[in-house]
Amino acid sequence: MDTTKNKNWTLESSPAKLEEILPGGVVKCHLSPRNCVIQEGKVGFCKVRGNRGGRLVTLNYGKGVHSTEETIETEAVFHFAPGERILSLGNIGCMLNCGYCHNWKTSQAKYVTDKDVYYYTPEQVVETALKHGIRVISWTYNDPVVWHEFILDTAKLAKEAGLINLYKSAFFISEEAIDELLPVIDIFSISLKSISPEYYRKVTTGWVEPVLAGIKKVYDAGKYVEVSTLMVTDISDDEETARKISQWVLDELGPNVPLHFVRFHPDYKMSNSIRTPVDRLLKARDVARSMGVEHVYLGNVNDVEGTNTSCNNCNALLVTRYGLNAEIIGLDSKGCCSQCGHDAHFKLLGEHQANAPVELREDALAAYEKRKFEWHGDIVSLHAQVLNTEDFEQTVYLRRNYTDGHNSDWKSLTLRPHESYRFIIAKARIDETGPEVWLPNGVNSNLHEVFDRAHFPTESIEEIGISQNDITPTIGYEGKQNMYEQVIKLVSQA
Template identity: 55%
Template sequence: MKKWQEEGYPARLQDSLGDGVVRCRLSPRNCRIRPGQHGFCMVRANRDGQLVSLNYGRSVHATEETIETEAVFHYEPGARILSMGNIGCMLNCDYCHNWKTSQARFVADSDVFYYTPQEVVDIAVRHGIKVISWTYNDPVVWHEFVTETAALAQARGIVNLYKSAFFISEKAVEELIPVIDIFSVSIKSMDPKYYRKITKGWIEPVLAATEQVYRSGKHLEVSTLMVTDLSDGEDSARDMARFVGERLGPEVPTHFVRFHPDYKMTNTTRTPVDRLERAREIALDMGLDHVYLGNVYDTDSANTWCRRCGELQITRYGLNARRPGLTAEGTCANCGTDARIRRIPGAVPERPTTPGLPSSIRHETAGFDWQGDVRAVHIRVRNDAAETRSVYHRRLVTDGAHTDWTRIDLRGGESYRFIAAQSLPGETGVVVAVPPDCTSSLHQVFDRAHFPTTDADAGTVNADVTPLPLYVRPIR
């Protein structure tokens, strides 16, 4: 099998320090790298005195999801996105739920897929997707591939979304702003000591880069992970609300996100929901306009109400959204107030649906019942035929009812991955139907922006709140 880190691609943002040593200026770490060595992220290396990117075009499988997956609630609610994640990270958070891909030493060659910029754009165009999301591990360490592909996508009328922990240099942000339309920044905490200890980064550049984006006028939403007993207290909520209200603006949507045990932090529990609800109350009391909970299903605190008349505009359940009180122009259907919801320019295509499967082909079905905190799965389907094939999926409801089938067309030889998530309280699971010359697999998704590398058949641990594989601490 091909080794993902064999070839290097010329990296930008580097200084030559003499004697073949280079400095990388992509993240605030400013790694000083000798020939033959690599930086902290392990995906930028010094090859013969030149800084190269080792992950250019190396990705996890491209995956269709919804924009809510990325903690973006005020840009085209419910939009389908094409999520692209890569390998490596400039941080190493103790709770990372994508540690299997963010920490390059754990990446298996079998988890790596190869794309050119044009291929990424072609996938989005072929599937009628209008947003490409640079996400999962962290797009900062994929800078050259992201900026080149995003520019190509823009030229095709596709919007780019950047979901990041944003430990990034000012110069790199300058290069992103022209090609990225939506920024979703995950601020891990407002406590400098927490940043150093838990993320191995430091807070000041993250806040500065977030302000830089805010000043640019690009769409910005911020989120913070409330880790049980570490960062889920009232002071955390106050500090976050103060930063957003004073250094950004009260109109910036702010998300308090529920944590699940993972990576080096499995000996703990999920964040109690009442602490998240309290954090939201505090932020609203301090004057923020739009405050939401993330990774919490049965709550009204993920919905959007009109600031003026209080009418319900958007309902959200998990990773899905409906727009009962929003006009096509993005105003309140009741009083006409601007709902501050940005829209994708032009038409946004939807997948075709059908009440029944075509009778001419016998489809194989596979299903998944929502269990514990697992309310979403990635479905991977590969069309082994030379001609186009259609695969279908539908959601099941408690009383034996179901939705119509949603159809996805795959061209000959195509491998495709998409998310199916519980979208209403009464839904019990999902079924996928594939023709005999296609193969499929299911992968349990734990919370948003999670890229599972393990098949659903492998099961889960810790009462369905910690995904596999489990991190095993090396013996020293």
């Protein structure tokens, strides 16, 4: 990865796929259902694909936010290798503009600042995953659809290296583009925002039909699929929405496809609201389960029923989860209940030794700098970004503190000379007060508060301080805040 900052990311372009050349030097893009018709020198809706010299180009090939080690649960994937470490990559731009987007600073290209853009080659991405013992690459955050060419090139290399590719998307994408993804993507985690056409038009600026068709297409192609729905307070957190989504999953996919009801936080153009009341999420889960959806989970909640997996036959506990952490406790190697043998519909990758606990005495770290962070309110995960400025390998250590004064085992992270690496630390137990990161001389660090699952914070606490408001990001959107009222009105008229 090139960590050069402050290049103008819009200047360089690369040839784009799914191009149609029209008369008069005009091009049409067939990547998303918008099919933008683009004049010379202009860009499409997503602002990362444009017309240069009468040809369709991509402006964001190899350009994205910092790659980040997370867990597969971050991507609303609960039945594929629970607890697996993944390398998440997000880019710039989006084919949608959802009113509540918590990644609007990177999904909406006009807000992207050059300091947040990193430059990658496909080889560098694969090398980073392999070097850190990571088996899954996740294409995520803003939305992978608009990074099509870079994903195809990198996912192919990753697959050849034995890695798995996960695609976490709102999936407003054309059929032709899906056909190109199918050979290289293994897991699709799709955010189905609603089943309502009016909701899609108003809140996301897209339309629901191609999203539904796309999910069905990848499922019918035999890909691993999970579906999640953001339950927006007073707009889409009602039983009727849960019932319609569940019915669609049952009719078009199957009862084994995991379904997630995800808690909303106020953000972007819909900051004048409140988080989804947890009892409505629990009710949605009850509705889906009573209709026959076998695996229903809640997202962005801790400490409540609805994140663990129990056997649907004998009720034995199979997987426990806390926040973005998971532990397999009752599955056999085939993903069945180890107590009664019932198929729990898990795909497992087998034991993985990377990032195992290390033996260490605190006095061995006398020359290290200790950085300590305390969980507060809804801030229960953190991105730590560390940069080794030396010409030799260096090791960073991490542990967690508990309310009774005890600490977890140590974990370590080895950085190559001049390597920049970003990783998530998510609260893993109810009595955990926060993490400690220990840094040797010559390793710089930045900590970023993460507001919810798959949120990519662009500002660090060194830049903006520790959040005083636990729910809404400190630096907020400065445009109008009238969308929430408009959507409430629309929903009440439906």
